[in-house]
Amino acid sequence: MSARVRFRRAAGFAAAGAAVCAAALLAVAPAAPAAAHNSITSTSPADGETVTTQPGEVSLTTSDELLDLGSGNVIDVVGPDGLHYATACATVTGSDASVPLALGKAGEYTVEWRVVSADGHPIAGEFAFEWAPAEGEVLAEGTAEPACADLATGETTDAPAGSDASPPALPADALWIGAAALLVVAAGVATWLLARPRRTPPAE
Numbered sequence: 001m002s003a004r005v006r007f008r009r010a011a012g013f014a015a016a017g018a019a020v021c022a023a024a025l026l027a028v029a030p031a032a033p034a035a036a037h038n039s040i041t042s043t044s045p046a047d048g049e050t051v052t053t054q055p056g057e058v059s060l061t062t063s064d065e066l067l068d069l070g071s072g073n074v075i076d077v078v079g080p081d082g083l084h085y086a087t088a089c090a091t092v093t094g095s096d097a098s099v100p101l102a103l104g105k106a107g108e109y110t111v112e113w114r115v116v117s118a119d120g121h122p123i124a125g126e127f128a129f130e131w132a133p134a135e136g137e138v139l140a141e142g143t144a145e146p147a148c149a150d151l152a153t154g155e156t157t158d159a160p161a162g163s164d165a166s167p168p169a170l171p172a173d174a175l176w177i178g179a180a181a182l183l184v185v186a187a188g189v190a191t192w193l194l195a196r197p198r199r200t201p202p203a204e
Contacts, residue, residue: 080107083142
């Protein structure tokens with residue numbers, strides 16, 4: 001067989017292998033999980049809301065389950081005096097994260113938060129609400145340091161005892177890349193096996 005014929009045959013096998021790879025990827029595409037960050041769907045108190053009684057806690061709800069990675073989830077509440085009013089570390093339940101608090105002097109309170117999405121990526125943001133205590137409401141004294149962790153440094157100052165941080169989930173993008181690489185390698189090996197020249201057995 002001439003070199004030109006072998007080249008054409010190898011090219012044909014390579015094209016067939018690429019088509020097989022594409023078909024395989026399309027076949028598994030519907031089963032692949034979506035790799036999207038969580039998004040905030042609601043907060044309590046709501047952004048811009050005015051509260052007149054001690055809410056007891058601040059919480060946020062996201063679009064998907066959150067990963068409970070201990071100090072990876074942080075909610076801090078800063079008052080108009082620059083002091084911190086969250087009284088413990090944030091807790092995660094399903095798609096919700098919350099922190100207990102007791103508010104002090106009247107004014108605007110800013111909630112700074114960081115949570116870990118279902119895909120293993122942290123997301124962060126902030127919202128604010130107005131505190132206008134009704135008559136008779138007991139006011140708390142804030143603290144100069146956050147109760148649990150500093151959002152700027154991520155350093156835990158009072159992590160809950162016995163918290164067991166799990167490693168972040170492997171992003172689905174990495175799984176896709178690995179699967180595609182394996183398919184390409186398999187197609188290459190198949191093409192090489194089919195295209196290599198056959199040895200003609202010696203005549204007897």
